[in-house]
Amino acid sequence: MSRIKFDVLIIGAGAYGLSCAWWMARRRTGARILVVDEGEFASGASGRNGAGFRMQWGLDLNIRLCQESIGFFETAAEQLEYPRGIELKQDGYLVLAHSPKALATLRSSLEIQHRYGVPSELLDADDCVKMVPALGRDRLVGGTFCGKDGTISPFLLLDSLLKACRREQVDVRYGTRVEKLARANGGFSATVKDGTIEADKVLLCTDWAVPELLASLGIALPVKSLPKEAIVTVPCAPKVKPILISLEHHISVNQVARGSIIFVVSRAREGTEIESTPDFLSFAAPKIVDLLPGVADVPVLRTWGGVSSLTPDMQPILGETEVEGLYVAVSSFRGLMTSPAVGRIMSALILENDTNDPVLTRLTPRRFETGDLIVEPLLNQE
Amino acid sequence: MQRSVAIVGAGPAGMAAAIEAVRRGCRVTLVDEAERPGGQIYRQAHPALAGEEHAEPAELARKQALIERFQRIVGKLDYRAGATVYAAFRNGELHISEGGRTEVLRPDATILATGVREIAIPFPGWTLPGVMFAGGAQAILKSQKVLPGARAVVAGCGPLPLVVAAQLLRAGGEVAALALLRPLTDMLAQPRSLWHGREIVRDGFRYASTVRRAGVPHLAGYVPVRTRGTECLEAAVLARVDAAGRIVPGTEREISCDLLAINYGFVANSELAAMAGVRMHRDPVIGGWLPVVDGWGRTSIPGLFAAGDGAELRGALVAEADGTIVGAAAASPGVEASPDFELAAAIARRARHLEFQKAVRRTLRLPIELWRLVTDDTTVCRCENVRLAEIKEAMASGHRSLNAVKRNIRSGMGWCGGRTCLPAIASLVELSTGSAPTEMMTPRPMARPVSFAALARRGKAGPT
Numbered sequence A: 001m002s003r004i005k006f007d008v009l010i011i012g013a014g015a016y017g018l019s020c021a022w023w024m025a026r027r028r029t030g031a032r033i034l035v036v037d038e039g040e041f042a043s044g045a046s047g048r049n050g051a052g053f054r055m056q057w058g059l060d061l062n063i064r065l066c067q068e069s070i071g072f073f074e075t076a077a078e079q080l081e082y083p084r085g086i087e088l089k090q091d092g093y094l095v096l097a098h099s100p101k102a103l104a105t106l107r108s109s110l111e112i113q114h115r116y117g118v119p120s121e122l123l124d125a126d127d128c129v130k131m132v133p134a135l136g137r138d139r140l141v142g143g144t145f146c147g148k149d150g151t152i153s154p155f156l157l158l159d160s161l162l163k164a165c166r167r168e169q170v171d172v173r174y175g176t177r178v179e180k181l182a183r184a185n186g187g188f189s190a191t192v193k194d195g196t197i198e199a200d201k202v203l204l205c206t207d208w209a210v211p212e213l214l215a216s217l218g219i220a221l222p223v224k225s226l227p228k229e230a231i232v233t234v235p236c237a238p239k240v241k242p243i244l245i246s247l248e249h250h251i252s253v254n255q256v257a258r259g260s261i262i263f264v265v266s267r268a269r270e271g272t273e274i275e276s277t278p279d280f281l282s283f284a285a286p287k288i289v290d291l292l293p294g295v296a297d298v299p300v301l302r303t304w305g306g307v308s309s310l311t312p313d314m315q316p317i318l319g320e321t322e323v324e325g326l327y328v329a330v331s332s333f334r335g336l337m338t339s340p341a342v343g344r345i346m347s348a349l350i351l352e353n354d355t356n357d358p359v360l361t362r363l364t365p366r367r368f369e370t371g372d373l374i375v376e377p378l379l380n381q382e
Numbered sequence B: 001m002q003r004s005v006a007i008v009g010a011g012p013a014g015m016a017a018a019i020e021a022v023r024r025g026c027r028v029t030l031v032d033e034a035e036r037p038g039g040q041i042y043r044q045a046h047p048a049l050a051g052e053e054h055a056e057p058a059e060l061a062r063k064q065a066l067i068e069r070f071q072r073i074v075g076k077l078d079y080r081a082g083a084t085v086y087a088a089f090r091n092g093e094l095h096i097s098e099g100g101r102t103e104v105l106r107p108d109a110t111i112l113a114t115g116v117r118e119i120a121i122p123f124p125g126w127t128l129p130g131v132m133f134a135g136g137a138q139a140i141l142k143s144q145k146v147l148p149g150a151r152a153v154v155a156g157c158g159p160l161p162l163v164v165a166a167q168l169l170r171a172g173g174e175v176a177a178l179a180l181l182r183p184l185t186d187m188l189a190q191p192r193s194l195w196h197g198r199e200i201v202r203d204g205f206r207y208a209s210t211v212r213r214a215g216v217p218h219l220a221g222y223v224p225v226r227t228r229g230t231e232c233l234e235a236a237v238l239a240r241v242d243a244a245g246r247i248v249p250g251t252e253r254e255i256s257c258d259l260l261a262i263n264y265g266f267v268a269n270s271e272l273a274a275m276a277g278v279r280m281h282r283d284p285v286i287g288g289w290l291p292v293v294d295g296w297g298r299t300s301i302p303g304l305f306a307a308g309d310g311a312e313l314r315g316a317l318v319a320e321a322d323g324t325i326v327g328a329a330a331a332s333p334g335v336e337a338s339p340d341f342e343l344a345a346a347i348a349r350r351a352r353h354l355e356f357q358k359a360v361r362r363t364l365r366l367p368i369e370l371w372r373l374v375t376d377d378t379t380v381c382r383c384e385n386v387r388l389a390e391i392k393e394a395m396a397s398g399h400r401s402l403n404a405v406k407r408n409i410r411s412g413m414g415w416c417g418g419r420t421c422l423p424a425i426a427s428l429v430e431l432s433t434g435s436a437p438t439e440m441m442t443p444r445p446m447a448r449p450v451s452f453a454a455l456a457r458r459g460k461a462g463p464t
Helices: A015-027 A060-074 A100-116 A125-131 A154-167 A207-215 A280-291 A335-352 A356-362 B014-023 B057-076 B133-142 B160-170 B184-189 B192-198 B198-211 B271-276 B315-331 B341-362 B370-375 B389-394 B402-409 B419-431 B452-456
Strands: A005-012 A033-036 A091-099 A118-123 A143-146 A172-173 A180-184 A187-192 A195-204 A226-235 A244-245 A253-256 A262-264 A298-309 A315-320 A326-330 B004-008 B027-032 B077-081 B084-088 B096-097 B102-105 B109-111 B116-118 B131-133 B151-156 B174-180 B219-222 B220-227 B235-240 B253-256 B259-263 B266-268 B280-282 B287-293 B304-306 B380-383
Touching: A005 A335, A015 A033, A015 A154, A015 A335, A015 B131, A015 B315, A033 B160, A060 A100, A060 A356, A060 B151, A060 B174, A091 A100, A091 A125, A091 A280, A091 B131, A100 A118, A100 A143, A100 A195, A154 A172, A154 A335, A172 B266, A195 B014, A207 A298, A226 A280, A253 A280, A253 B131, A253 B419, A262 A280, A280 A298, A280 B452, A298 B184, A315 A335, A315 A356, A326 B219, A326 B380, A335 A356, A356 B315, B004 B315, B014 B027, B014 B057, B014 B315, B057 B315, B084 B271, B102 B452, B109 B151, B109 B315, B131 B133, B131 B287, B133 B151, B133 B160, B133 B220, B133 B259, B151 B160, B151 B235, B151 B389, B160 B174, B160 B198, B174 B253, B174 B315, B184 B192, B184 B341, B192 B198, B192 B341, B220 B259, B220 B370, B253 B380, B266 B287, B271 B287, B304 B315, B341 B452, B380 B419, B389 B402, B389 B419, B402 B419
Parallel strands: A005 A033, A005 A195, A033 A172, A091 A244, A195 A326, B004 B027, B004 B109, B027 B077, B109 B304, B131 B259, B151 B174, B151 B259, B174 B219
Antiparallel strands: A091 A143, A118 A143, A180 A187, A187 A195, A226 A262, A226 A298, A244 A253, A253 A262, A315 A326, B084 B096, B096 B102, B116 B266, B220 B235, B235 B253, B280 B287
């Protein structure tokens, strides 16, 4: 194990970890940055998610994080020098309501979206079905639509970030699990299988697993794990042009550039089970047929599981912990779609102590002590 | 309560296991994808299709004997022909799809008798219509009773290419060449093994005699290196390789044909075992992953057994004996302490046929250099159109495991779930890095695609 002391050790090589590393390397040439991940390439939550992004939120900070990030996705091929591109598809995002109450919540969010320049619009049930003929009409009352929202390939975003990081001399090591984190010599020492890693500062990007590492330093952060499961179909003719999310069904639907349709299904359970569960398909299939009768005959190719993080107010946690030099970036289930903005904000905070971004004040890890929780109307309606 | 045993696959191992488990008084469910029992090796044509079989009479007699034994007990079985197991879980559940519906089985014991599939070494032009697995060509002969091509080149290693060449000839086809990587006479180095497999050896001599009498040119040590043809196969180009598997320059021969039937051996259909979480190991000779089993077919998961070629490639006769043994172990826990006469006989039979398989195995070893037949432009993963160049680029970026390669270039993510390309990619990683990946690609549901409509319609179909 090398004896060099790193400026920053980032734990977790998902979208947050790699994006933060890339932004740091760009911000300070020569910075010694190490990213470690216990798994292999794209094996965690970032590589398992449904691949959609949207700026249709009900809260300014989510809108701004996503707007900035979508701007990055649009130019990622150039910025990350990745000619293959990240399979960006901006065919819009349709948020569906199956009750008047849900539609009222969507309608009220339009106001703040329009204030921030989000080109979203209200649709009635007929408009929705015209846009996606495969949709079922039962109980559907309408939705909101934004044509700038869309999808990318998580694998390609991660690969482009990984290659860009390595070009900028960031050291990225897979298969390296940090067993324990301790303060040492004015910085930190991380215990790994074959020795220790020394760093001035540490950024935790392990999402739902953040509490485990914080515990070794005596810090508690109320981050829970939220298992989700996903389904991908065989490639088929275009059936779902925009991405869909149904607030009632807890299902998001994304037909990617290759023609496969990806469904991400949430159900109330806890745990860190990352593989498909036996009763998942019998739970999900009737809901999917109810939401989208037009896909009933499409064959399912594969299922997989993933775990995302969940915070008490369902908002990310970004900032320095009570231990100086120790930072966290927890996504609360929107890591991929906010990763570019979070990378920029965290790199400025960690390398330049720049706390000016208003997002940082509100997303601070301290808010759970002070009780300053955030309310996102689109998430808190049930 | 009556013990329930589910068996996946109705080839020799699955049929024998079903017979044994019924004999021991179990409630047996047998799930098989095909309409008729037999598996790949004992595949049966639709009864209405006329035409004789071209296999050796002794082989046909073995097939008939087993199928007749099976038919005698089939009334006591819950036999699901035309049904598919699309998922298996550690908790013992088997999820099956049948007639547009899906159903969950929760048996006391499960025997996976899922058999094998053929190995392909991709080469330029291998995706041209007219190029197929030798076993695939044989399946067309067996089940459809038609010739898969008028003028064939048959190539590969092990005994199957010889058998297929002979059967094509007997069906009235022309065989322009038989190219074998290793001479079958390699088996003669183990005369004791040959004696134990004398009934198979006799069949082999008869097939060889069919090929010799027809004057089929034998290209010893040749392999197909590319094809010619636009819409479909017009000619195969073969070249000789040395003992290390490297092409010998200047030995190319072009042979016009409309069928190129290739078999480089087999890998186990072990996805269901791996999906359930069974401990797996890689077969050191031919590649591919196998469930770790003991002599009774027991895997690392209690109640989950594997039998026949799906547990280890050893041919139909071993599979049949193995099916009886594993069927007994699944049906009667503790039976190993006091085997009855039938079980003891099956154990002895399996031991004898295993001796013969040692000789067969010698002919199946693929030199790693042979994988250089795959050129940068050759499509390796046909479902996702992944060429070797892309696999090399992923490996150069440090992605060496099958999972990491998959996440990078999508190899193995298509329709077939990686069944065709993953053994190839494992060997290509070995060729490029000097060591084979230790882990197989994580197998997830679905083992076969099933529609949402079928997944939403639960429960066994009623009588129609």
